[in-house]
Amino acid sequence: MIFYFSGTGNSLWAAEKISIAQGQKLFSIADEIKKNNFEYTLDDSELVGFVFPIYAWNAPKMVVDFINKLKLKNYKANYTFAISTCEANVGYTMRNLKDTLNSKGLELDSGFSIAMPSNYIILTHVKSKTSIEAILDTAEERIEEINTSIDKRENKFEITLGHFPYIKSKLINPLFMKYGIKPKKFFASNSCISCGLCEKVCPTNNIKVDGKPKWGTNCTQCLACINRCPKKAIEYGKSTRDKGRYYNPRCKK
Ligand SMILES: Cc1cc2nc3c(=O)[nH]c(=O)nc-3n(C[C@H](O)[C@H](O)[C@H](O)COP(=O)(O)O)c2cc1C
CATH class of the missing domain: 3.40.50 (Rossmann fold)
Structure with missing residues (x-):
């Protein structure tokens, strides 16, 4: 297994x-x-x-x-x-x-x-x-x-x-574990269409989409939400602005 x-x-x-x-x-x-x-x-x-x-x-x-x-x-x-x-x-x-x-x-x-x-x-x-x-x-x-x-x-x-x-x-x-993970820095821009994908892919159930997504405190910083948003609407403070997003193109799931 x-x-x-x-x-x-x-x-x-x-x-x-x-x-x-x-x-x-x-x-x-x-x-x-x-x-x-x-x-x-x-x-x-x-x-x-x-x-x-x-x-x-x-x-x-x-x-x-x-x-x-x-x-x-x-x-x-x-x-x-x-x-x-x-x-x-x-x-x-x-x-x-x-x-x-x-x-x-x-x-x-x-x-x-x-x-x-x-x-x-x-x-x-x-x-x-x-x-x-x-x-x-x-x-x-x-x-x-x-x-x-x-x-x-x-x-x-x-x-x-x-x-x-x-x-x-x-x-x-x-x-890093103590100070490097700051879920409060995540936010969704006006491009967000409330599709709910970020909530679905979050491994820790840390995101709730009610209109726009809201992040709780239980983040493992896998960055699935930010990288997989179909509208590139999620940002982490100013650090991710105008940057590309990544998901393994050979992974079919
Ligand atoms: C929070 C975080 C910390 C990372 N730290 C390291 C690191 O210390 N060394 C490294 O080589 N890559 C680091 N990476 C890159 C990832 O390990 C790498 O891209 C990995 O293949 C992502 O796997 P996944 O697509 O299965 O999530 C880090 C990525 C994240 C999100």
Whole structure:
């Protein structure tokens, strides 16, 4: 079974490819949390996989919270892997994830990172279509390599750490979690047609569309709302003004 979290399709695209190649069931972490479902029964040969984006050099809080509540019945050291999609590097994400899993009596046998286009339009600009397609071509090859490693049940960690992983994952990440997520900064411009898509795609049920969308405080900053609005009507303060929006063009969901 493969558990995934994705705001803008990169991780979902990778998770779907791996789940098809490996013949594994796919579960959306956001949907499972909404259903309050944390218990799963494993077959002896079943894999356990986690696929998610990197947020400030760590796994999203939702993913960590989900794993902390996870109960895997019939777990017999089933081969377990994690894949993080990122723009550039992941710091000590896999080390932290391994600690979280170990504290629950679960192992992490392998970990991989895949470079994908950035969806963090608060700080970056969306790349050109040509660059996005080139990055996704390389990512597709990488997904195939990862599939081969999983086929062989390899025990390896192939990740782009980046410079100063300790500082990024252990010091900057907690600061980002405390001060970097400001849902009050989201607003909808007059282009908003009240279609309700932002409410539907929000993984934390943090948006209510009553006329215009309103944001609560439970934001994980996946940026699904802002990137997926069909009218580009959602902004985050002044940071996203006149910038493009990103959703993985190869992800069909
Ligand atoms: C809040 C936030 C923080 C991010 N932090 C990082 C980071 O630390 N390192 C990195 O390489 N990419 C970072 N990114 C980029 C995403 O990890 C990357 O685009 C990912 O593939 C998005 O996956 P998704 O489409 O499945 O949501 C960040 C994105 C967001 C929204």
